[in-house]
Amino acid sequence: MTTAPLTNKSIFKRPEKPYVNPYLGGMILGIVLFLAFFLTGNGLGSSGATSRIDALIVDTISPSHVDNNPYLLKMAGGDKNPLDDWIVPVFFGALLGGFASGLFNGRLKFTTTKGPHISDRTRWMMAFLGGILFLYGARMARGCTSGQALSGGATLSAGSWVVMFAIFGGAYGVAYFVRKLWN
Amino acid sequence: MTFPLPEFIAVSAANPWTYVLFGVIGFAFGFTLEMSGFGDSRKLAAQFYFTELTVLKVMFTAIVTAMVLLFGAVSLGILNFSQVWVNPTYLWSGILGGLIMGIGFIIGGFCPTTSLASASTGKIDGMLFMLGGFVGAFLFGESEPLFTNWYNNAGYYGRVTLDQVFNLPIGVVVLLVVLMALFMFWGAEQLERIVGKRDMSKDPKLRLVGAGMLFVLALTVVFIGTPSLEERYSKLAFTRTETIPGLNGEEPVINTYIYTADQMLEKRLVQIAPAELFKTIYNQGINLVMLDVRPESDYNLYHIQGAINVPVEKLTSVIPDLLTEPPANSVFVLMSNDETAATTTWKQLSASAVPNVYILEGGLNNWISFFGAEEGFESASGMGEDQLDYVFPAALGSKYESCDPNPVAYEDLEFESKIKLQLKRDKSGGGCG
Numbered sequence: 332m333t334t335a336p337l338t339n340k341s342i343f344k345r346p347e348k349p350y351v352n353p354y355l356g357g358m359i360l361g362i363v364l365f366l367a368f369f370l371t372g373n374g375l376g377s378s379g380a381t382s383r384i385d386a387l388i389v390d391t392i393s394p395s396h397v398d399n400n401p402y403l404l405k406m407a408g409g410d411k412n413p414l415d416d417w418i419v420p421v422f423f424g425a426l427l428g429g430f431a432s433g434l435f436n437g438r439l440k441f442t443t444t445k446g447p448h449i450s451d452r453t454r455w456m457m458a459f460l461g462g463i464l465f466l467y468g469a470r471m472a473r474g475c476t477s478g479q480a481l482s483g484g485a486t487l488s489a490g491s492w493v494v495m496f497a498i499f500g501g502a503y504g505v506a507y508f509v510r511k512l513w514n
Numbered sequence: 515m516t517f518p519l520p521e522f523i524a525v526s527a528a529n530p531w532t533y534v535l536f537g538v539i540g541f542a543f544g545f546t547l548e549m550s551g552f553g554d555s556r557k558l559a560a561q562f563y564f565t566e567l568t569v570l571k572v573m574f575t576a577i578v579t580a581m582v583l584l585f586g587a588v589s590l591g592i593l594n595f596s597q598v599w600v601n602p603t604y605l606w607s608g609i610l611g612g613l614i615m616g617i618g619f620i621i622g623g624f625c626p627t628t629s630l631a632s633a634s635t636g637k638i639d640g641m642l643f644m645l646g647g648f649v650g651a652f653l654f655g656e657s658e659p660l661f662t663n664w665y666n667n668a669g670y671y672g673r674v675t676l677d678q679v680f681n682l683p684i685g686v687v688v689l690l691v692v693l694m695a696l697f698m699f700w701g702a703e704q705l706e707r708i709v710g711k712r713d714m715s716k717d718p719k720l721r722l723v724g725a726g727m728l729f730v731l732a733l734t735v736v737f738i739g740t741p742s743l744e745e746r747y748s749k750l751a752f753t754r755t756e757t758i759p760g761l762n763g764e765e766p767v768i769n770t771y772i773y774t775a776d777q778m779l780e781k782r783l784v785q786i787a788p789a790e791l792f793k794t795i796y797n798q799g800i801n802l803v804m805l806d807v808r809p810e811s812d813y814n815l816y817h818i819q820g821a822i823n824v825p826v827e828k829l830t831s832v833i834p835d836l837l838t839e840p841p842a843n844s845v846f847v848l849m850s851n852d853e854t855a856a857t858t859t860w861k862q863l864s865a866s867a868v869p870n871v872y873i874l875e876g877g878l879n880n881w882i883s884f885f886g887a888e889e890g891f892e893s894a895s896g897m898g899e900d901q902l903d904y905v906f907p908a909a910l911g912s913k914y915e916s917c918d919p920n921p922v923a924y925e926d927l928e929f930e931s932k933i934k935l936q937l938k939r940d941k942s943g944g945g946c947g
Contacts (some may be wrong), residue, residue: 426633432631
């Protein structure tokens, strides 16, 4: 694996452990996903939480705006608390879990991961832009890679498999044009 | 005990452990992603240049592992699939949204949860992706009114699973997906070897054992099959509570009983009086669906206003619609002339996990004698079981007064209330939607 120069400031000077084998990681993730369905009937998810946090912010600034937009109304209309949904604790749990793994595996550091031929600046802008696009698409598709591809895929939802192929299709289709970002 | 656990289907302030459980699930999720290397955008992007296909391996291993375990549990009868959230299919918004996500993926180098794993470990690009995400989701909320009709209706097929699309048994679909995944893993490893120039000797042989086990598990799911309707009927459990008021200012006593389906029928807990049905018609909090399961000829002679005719033979074909379309507060009342056909269909619907199904006590004959006493219908004599006890000279359907009784005239009615609303998975109550 190529290692680009990294801007870093180690929070903890721990030896970095290697990543787990992808099949093992996938199997563990699959068990977590199964247990989620088994215990709660819900799979995993993420983008819904982002929408709900947004709805809370909008509701704080302008409740009437929320009440006039049916999409937002469903989440935060009137007295409704948009954060009172299973996906929100999952979102915050995932943040904590990611942190814990980073801590445990010696991977906590302020750094930027990017291809070898672009600057940090470029990478930051692209990451921000990518985030905008991805979540816009995720809300349109009613779920992201975890909500649709992983969860919907495991339950054999026809629509989810379509979304999954569309995600891969979109990425592969554009990969050539942005290859300078990564190679 | 049936899974999923009813108390954990949604978060609720009444049960704070729900927040804890979902938090723990999220924790495991984020931890697993980070330890698999998804905090690093290069690893994610490499998938799309064929140098390293970790994304495919992790995603598909996760999907097939969860799938095999899930449908295995369903086949064994321990997981109630109707309570499992299955993303409804919105074909066009799904495709367009997916394509946009793909573009965001290769430009940004993350997906939402991997950006969480990345941001939480200090990666600045992960944090920026996350922030961009909040902007993107906000923009969607603002722009949605422009295409809300398309968004909510185009290509909407409801809850559809691949076995229904291809008309194959679930176990076969599971097996085919496992085989496809194993093939893709093999292909991925070839690509990594050729394009990524990876040293394949470093991969543990254990993965072949894992592949074998997955295949065997999938085969098992095929062979167990799905529980039959009789098996599911015998496993049904209904909860009823009884509140006994406290004496001398003591706390009331609440007794909870769990009954089998047959017990519910024997104890007359699902047969509702015509009076209760009548009151339910006007209950704004309940979406009442009246299903008249008699032959069309009987229905045409006399039926309650608003009742839909679904003869017994046609009933199984409408069950999938009953499971997905109606809102969460739907109550189904089955009716035949007496109770025979209604009871049979009650058993079928209950075994198929349709919630809130009741039977009109005494059927149409009882309804007519209660509400139609003044209409002077002529009694039919010597009719057999579950036949109309009245003679109707013409097929007037629901044109009689008693088909749609006057709510003012019948304002005060006494009856033993038996309808207990059990909420099911709502269209928008789960998932990311």
